[in-house]
Amino acid sequence: MTTQASPTRSPDGTATVRQAFGAWAAGTGGPYDLLADDAVWTITGNSLASKTYSSRETFMSQVIRPFNARMSTGLKPTIRSLYQDGDTVIVFFDASGTARDGKPYANTYAWFLQLRGERIVRAFAFFDAIAFNDLWTRVQPVP
Template identity: 40%
Template sequence: MWTIYDDPDRGRKVSMAELASQRRGRADAVLRRIARTGIASLTLGAESVANTAEHERVARTADESNFQIVMDAFRRWSGSEGSLFDLMADGAEIEIPGTAAHCGVFNKSVFNADIAIPFIARFSVAPIPSVRRIWADGDDVAVQAQAVGTRRDGKPYANNYVFILKLHEGRIARATLFLDMVAFNDVWNHVEPSTSKRRVE
């Protein structure tokens, strides 16, 4: 039995068989488009996975490189062959967070002249850091260290430090330094500095 349906696409009437044939054709076309889209999606997905893997490889390489750069600097510092200042860019910024007198944000030269040199001048044996832990995430490297030394009044000095370092092209562009300011201020306020200490840069 034939049933007649309106065909809005052609503006005429067609039989059930013809309509079914048209619908099968349209369904096949849709399936072909889905198949092509699916293949394209799979291809894009594979490219995305590859790009992600490459990005992770590059990130791991950056992590390892910056980790090694900072670790080598601390090894030299621990061996009295330099200091972290050797790794700092000329325009580096140094921050000591807090509200104590010596907290704030400084450029490298001001920090060196106003804080680092006067502080080291208060020691007969300068504090040498020993790395406890070190983390690297791209251009950011964090170091937990303990430093011990001997003050000019003969008393021992010990302090715990956390350095958060931002590297750029193998140099420190910014350093954030956390430490026990009570121990720092005890040295600063009660020990007279020597006038013969050289620059730590």
């Protein structure tokens, strides 16, 4: 008698991402906490930050910390849609906050997050480069 292996089901990455986004909205954490140290994050398109970042620290130091240093209030995300296909979670969301110059920043994002367990190991990010570039050039980061 042979035994067939039951198909393995991918862990529920949407729950992991939804929880991280909830923490981000509450100001108690966020999706970047899920990044593996060797995560590769690609910002697509033609923004001033568009390229592939080869590690969590490179991405955080070159994009996220300088972005946050341009804001007087942190971004608050609102998920529009959340999907999972295999080990990839796709999150479509809006995020807005106030820049240090008092002007609002708002953008719409689509992230394709490849997870290994509860860690993001690969990401592709899409967003409005015009809105991002305006903030990036208009507001200088404050250390």
